[in-house]
Amino acid sequence: MWHNYPNKRKDEGFTLIEATISLTLLLVVLVVSLTFLFSMRTFSQRQEMFTSPRQTARRALDYMSYYTRGAGDLNTTQNNPNAIVVWYKQKTGSPAVQATYDNVTNSNYADVGTDMISLALPPLSPIRAQYQPNGANFDASTGDVYFTAGCGTSDDDTSNMAMFKALTGCCDAFGNSPVLTLVDSKGNWDYFMITGYQKSYCSSGYIHVTANHGNSLGVNPPGGPALEQPAYIQVGVFYNTFRVKNGELQQKSGLFDPGNPDAGFVTLLNHVEDLQVAYIYDNGGIWNTATQTLTTAGQVPTQSGIAGGYPDVASVQGLRLTIVGRSDRLPVTMLSRDKYARPAAENHAGGQADRFYHYRLTDTVMIRNRMLGR
Numbered sequence: 001m002w003h004n005y006p007n008k009r010k011d012e013g014f015t016l017i018e019a020t021i022s023l024t025l026l027l028v029v030l031v032v033s034l035t036f037l038f039s040m041r042t043f044s045q046r047q048e049m050f051t052s053p054r055q056t057a058r059r060a061l062d063y064m065s066y067y068t069r070g071a072g073d074l075n076t077t078q079n080n081p082n083a084i085v086v087w088y089k090q091k092t093g094s095p096a097v098q099a100t101y102d103n104v105t106n107s108n109y110a111d112v113g114t115d116m117i118s119l120a121l122p123p124l125s126p127i128r129a130q131y132q133p134n135g136a137n138f139d140a141s142t143g144d145v146y147f148t149a150g151c152g153t154s155d156d157d158t159s160n161m162a163m164f165k166a167l168t169g170c171c172d173a174f175g176n177s178p179v180l181t182l183v184d185s186k187g188n189w190d191y192f193m194i195t196g197y198q199k200s201y202c203s204s205g206y207i208h209v210t211a212n213h214g215n216s217l218g219v220n221p222p223g224g225p226a227l228e229q230p231a232y233i234q235v236g237v238f239y240n241t242f243r244v245k246n247g248e249l250q251q252k253s254g255l256f257d258p259g260n261p262d263a264g265f266v267t268l269l270n271h272v273e274d275l276q277v278a279y280i281y282d283n284g285g286i287w288n289t290a291t292q293t294l295t296t297a298g299q300v301p302t303q304s305g306i307a308g309g310y311p312d313v314a315s316v317q318g319l320r321l322t323i324v325g326r327s328d329r330l331p332v333t334m335l336s337r338d339k340y341a342r343p344a345a346e347n348h349a350g351g352q353a354d355r356f357y358h359y360r361l362t363d364t365v366m367i368r369n370r371m372l373g374r
Contacts, residue, residue, distance in 0.1 A: 056269060060269050072368070077185070081189070084100065085100065088255060097219075098298050099241065113348050122369075126235070132146070161197060179193055184229070194209045244274065250266060252266070280364070318366040321364075
């Protein structure tokens with residue numbers, strides 16, 4: 001039996017060596033796998049953060065381009081002169097209020113250096129409804145809108161009023177419509193707000209309303225002749241404002257109000273750090289670019305003689321929109337110092353070095369209702 005012990009020790013020796021080699025190989029495999037795993041995770045994280053500002057900029061630009069192309073107030077006589085709203089007036093005789101900005105300087109309005117723009121947005125199925133004020137002129141506080149689309153065959157006043165309310169965007173907290181447009185047969189126009197939906201009379205063919213023509217809650221055009229009868233409500237044409245604030249692309253249903261700058265705005269996209277708008281005129285000039293900036297008040301186009309000095313915004317046939325998106329802040333594991341910076345866009349200079357990826361995207365958009373000329 002003794003002669004078997006050496007063989008046993010020899011077998012045990014081989015077993016230990018094999019186990020050691022196996023453990024060593026396993027350790028090498030684990031180290032290589034973990035190294036590869038961490039490197040792939042870092043690569044994936046870097047790629048995700050690198051592409052995120054591109055996706056943000058593209059989504060924001062696609063959204064704004066869609067609305068810009070279709071901008072218009074459906075004023076066929078003057079070919080949509082209020083598609084882009086630059087100035088308006090609150091109350092009769094009040095000073096002009098700015099609704100569109102170039103390189104904002106007041107941080108309460110938007111992120112400093114970004115642009116803001118207000119547009120008139122028509123519906124897919126526009127309706128014109130004649131409006132008859134109950135008085136000699138359009139200062140009357142009541143009137144009748146000739147609208148029977150919801151009456152059907154049974155003169156259903158309830159359904160008719162419901163349809164009219166839906167088409168005119170009723171109602172806010174006060175029971176008012178949004179700001180609408182009133183146009184006469186010569187193309188003269190005014191802002192119009194329904195402040196009370198009184199009653200539908202299908203049998204007589206109209207809806208009785210209380211209305212506002214530039215009084216305490218209304219807005220006025222920046223200039224132009226008074227309306228003449230007959231006049232028509234451009235049913236469904238609403239006004240929207242776009243801006244960048246707190247690194248977010250935001251939209252408001254209605255015109256921008258400097259007295260209450262955050263009212264009505266909702267966030268569309270995060271991580272948007274710049275919006276720039278260049279104006280393409282019908283004479284081929286492009287303004288508010290890196291080389292040409294308007295010198296009018298607020299560096300925006302004129303409108304009906306407000307901030308005069310350059311052709312009216314009615315001569316603008318297109319916009320060049322630029323969006324700059326950014327990533328989340330890069331972690332220390334990816335970047336140990338400030339290396340990147342927000343790029344310059346149009347007449348807005350680039351930013352300081354930071355730890356974000358940035359991406360600038362530009363689209364030239366011709367306004368569909370103006371591109372064939374006025």
